[in-house]
Amino acid sequence: MKLTTTLVVSSAMALATGFANAADMADEMTIVSWGGAYTDSQQNAYHTPYSEMTGVDIINDASSNEAVAKLRAMNEAGNVTWDVVDVVAADAMRLCDEGLALEIDFDTQLAAAPDGTSATDDFGDLLVSDCFIPQIVYSTTFGYRTDMVGDTPPTDICAVFDLETYPGKRSLEKRPINNMEWALLCDGVAKADVYDVLETPEGQERALAKLDTIKDSVIWWSAGADTPQLLADEEVIMGSTYNGRLFSLIEEQNQPVAMLWDAQVYDLDGWIIPAGLSPEREARALDYIMFATDTQRLADQAKYISYGPARASSAPLVGKHAELGIDMAPHMPTDPNNAKNTFLYNYEFWADYRDDIDAKFQAWLAK
Amino acid sequence: MSDTTNSGPVLAADGTPLKRSLARALRTQKLRALALVAPLLIFVLITFLAPIADMLFRSVENDIVRKTLPKTVAALSTWDPNSGELPDEAVYAALADDLKVAVAEKDHTKLGSRLNYELTGASSLFRKSGRKVKKWDLETDGPFKEKFIELHEGWGELPIWQTIKIYSPKYTSGYFLNAVDLKKGLDGIESRPENEQIYWLLFKRTMFMSMVITISCIMLGYPVAWILANLPMRTSNLLMILVLLPFWTSLLVRTSAWKVMLQQQGVINDTLVWLGLVGDADRLTMINNQFGTIVAMTHILLPFMILPMYSVMQTIPETYLRAAKSLGATNWTAFWRVYFPQSVPGIGAGSILVFILSIGYYITPEIVGGNTGTFISNRIAFHISSSLNWGLGAALGAILLLVVLLLYWAYDQIVGIDNVKLGG
CATH class of the missing domain: 3.40.190.10 (Periplasmic binding protein-like II)
Incomplete structure (x- = not known):
């Protein structure tokens, strides 16, 4: 002993x-x-x-x-x-x-x-x-150009889908994850029900139909640096990316860009x-x-x-x-002021539905 | 008379028949030649042919189901997937047995990922089941049918069993079918739902855009090659550097430069707005679509067209054109009837290079292609590096390879491959 x-x-x-x-x-x-x-x-x-x-x-x-x-x-x-x-x-x-x-x-x-x-x-x-040993919490959220939104800066995620108030291009990631959730949220689905709706083929169609309303105004990105560049070039009025990228655009490069802290999707990065x-x-x-x-x-x-x-x-x-x-x-996605309305990414759901929804998303995108 | 004396075999100096002696000498020569090319041959075999063979194999290989669930697959052989009834207790017991082993080896989640490509939800079904089954006692915990259905409702539905049954053979055509928007169903091959069809569209688009890029390269490259070939050596060398300079610049830099040029707040649009040709509100969309991809790729691949054309044109004597004109041909006739036919081998070589390079192109369409300008290679890259569906990626790659070989064969039939020259 x-x-x-x-x-x-x-x-x-x-x-x-x-x-x-x-x-x-x-x-x-x-x-x-x-x-x-x-x-x-x-x-x-x-x-x-x-x-x-x-x-x-x-x-x-x-x-x-x-x-x-x-x-x-x-x-x-x-x-x-x-x-x-x-x-x-x-x-x-x-x-x-x-x-x-x-x-x-x-x-x-x-x-x-x-x-x-x-x-x-x-x-x-x-x-x-x-x-998986988590290291940081990051969020995928939107940044917008303060000089292009007029007197009504967006406070709501659905500004992304509002082409009347905020005309111009927006940049979204070229994959279904996050975009499908946001589309459903702005199509009137309650936050708690998003994944239940997205499980069904009708729900997936619904999300794509919502995305379809802005399809012509979207620039699709695949690298995290794309959106900051597009914002700096005034190519887009708003765009999604990782919050750290927007931080450096705003605080380090002093661009006229602000964060839209609404329905940002929490995600984790860490070690294996x-x-x-x-x-x-x-x-x-x-x-x-x-x-x-x-x-x-x-x-x-x-x-x-x-x-x-x-x-x-x-x-x-x-x-x-x-x-x-x-x-x-105050710049952390976990700060209470920023985390008033957040969205938690559902890992189990996407592990199951990733292949299926990705096929539909890419087919929709290519048309 | 002479027939009889010469009928025996011709002998060499040492008395062996000349034919055999010659063959031996040739064999030694061949072996020596082979030894000389051996390093390259082995290198090509190991680094090029073997990986391709391995990739082709992956597109049909499907050992994982049988290997992970051997008893279940055997027990399922008598079950009729069309019966509309769940398999019997024996199958569930076999599954419990197989899963127990698989969990110890951590193979059940691998199988889940594999089956998830065919049936949404299989991934979590196996992950969750593994955790529970680990704690079961095979001797005392039966019967397993209720236990499995209680564990996860998926086991009480037909799709998972049908999928296991369909994908139980060691080799599958499933990946190839998937790659052309079909799938394996219970009653044979069926079409995928329309909202999932994408590969056929992308193959067509890849072919079409590669064709357009090749043609644009010919149109732009031919005059340049002609000028280069006909200028005095010193000037043409200088101009040649201008052709080669972009060739030596990083691909990413050139692609990004096109972004700066073509985007809506970019150089070209700014200039057009400044000139008053387009309004500030309706700037042209020239990037993140097919147009952007074609422009950027034409620029990037242009040297591959100009160089073979140039080296072929250099060998065409100027005197031919002069002779044609002195015989009364107009400028056009002299060019079309005399010069052009001699430059065709250069066009052929350049076209093959540009076309084959462009159907496999990946990085430029990814950056400037948007959603209408992406190629099949972008999907292959996605399946290799992101979705990990290597079987499907391999099947798409194999089809692309097949298409290239077919086009090569067609080219050989129409133009003749002997007619291709990279120079001289």
Whole structure:
């Protein structure tokens, strides 16, 4: 009994200090993320402190948008070269389903909050998959040009479908997810019923019919940088994108653009560890994850980019932007003022309906 | 007389028949030649042919159902999917048995994703069932039919069983059928619902737009190639750099440049508005549609047309044209009857290059294509990298490959492939 306790305590200490059993861990790791400002924020908040603490070399790879396909190919080839991968929650679910990601025991493999709250409780509902460690909450929302909307700036998501009050082009993502939900909301479906309606073929037709009313005025984007560019060029009057992109457009580039915080869709981004790593690399990856997803580190990332930390305990620690010196809290999608009317993305629904609705959406789009 | 003396085989100096000796010498030569090309041959085999073969194989391979649910598939063999009745308890028991194994291997969710391409909802059906079945005891927890239906209503409905039955063989034509807007039904092949039909449209569009791009390249490239071929060497070299310069610029940069040029607040529209040719309110839409894709791709592929044309035209002696004119031909006749036929091999080579490059083009249509200017390759990319439906992606790719081979064959029949020249 005593021996077991000693073992547990010592291994816990070893894990906590990181370098005690460093001999059993790889001293180099490849972390895959989205590149750009996002990877920079992770470099500052996670990678650099971790490297300083452990002496591990961290290599950044900006392949997250193709992570699912590449991980599958690597797995088939039996040569996984990535150690930790940053993906959105839907992709994480897919990877978990395909057996390409490691299942995580959240309470033992992640740090507890400073006040002792277990990781499971601290992340709460955001633990949407057994393989996925949430990192940030982002939202897909609309930005509009303040100089093109006249005296009545839009406050309602349905402004997107209102061509009379807000004539001009708008940009939407070239996929059904989010657009179908917004279309139904603006077609009079109550927020709670959206997915029930969208389950039925009639509901899908209804959403597409609503989108059809603005089809000629839409520019479809596939890269997150498209909408900010289109807004800056005055090509569109409003457009959807990730809130962090709009933040940098508004605060860093000082464009006459404002955020439309209504029915923005919450989504999660976080880490997975690929399945099939060698024990040393897996141990290193787990050690990194333990460090990078603790309360302080998640709050630190918010200094560099306007995405909300996924832990409840991190929210009070969010401070000012590292360079601009402005308070970051009001720019977070999780801020109470911004989160008055939000929409929670239904992962289970889209995992089931993605193939079917995507086929219909693309067929509608191509016509 | 001479017949009798010469009837034996001709002998070489060492006494072996000359024929055999020659064959041996040739064989050594051939082997040496083969050894010389071997590095390239092996490289091509490993990096090019093997992946293509593997991709073609994926478009029919469907082992996952049989491998994950072997007992269920066997038990289902006696069930009639058209009967309108659910399978019997034996099948459900077999399913419980199979799922138990699959969950331990984490294969059930893979199967769920696979079947979800055919039946919406299969993904969560298997994911949820896996979690529960894990805790079942196969010996004591039966009968399983009620248990499964209680677990998820999907198991009490016909579609999932029909889908498992239809997709139980090791090989399937399902992906190929899907790629041409058909599907496997209970009574054979049926058409997909109209609001899901997209691939046939995209194939037609890809062919049509590639054709238009090829023709635009010929129209624009021919005069340029002619000028290049007929100017003094020093000037033509200088102009050649102008042709090659965009060729050396990044594809993304050139595509994005077209965005800046063509968009509604772009250079061309601004100029037209400034000139008063169009009103500020009705600026032209020239991008995010077919027009934008054709313009950008014509520009990007133009060098592939000009270069082979140029090298063929360079070899046509100027004297032919002069001779034709001195014999009384007009400028047009001299060009059309004498010059043009000799330049056809260059057009052929350029057209094949441009056409084949453009039907497989992906990045430019993705950026400037909007919704009416996208190609089939954009859907292939989607299925490979996003939906992970590699079987369907492979089937679409295989069809595209087949179309190219068919067109190549047609070209050979009409123009003749010997008539294609990349130079000299």
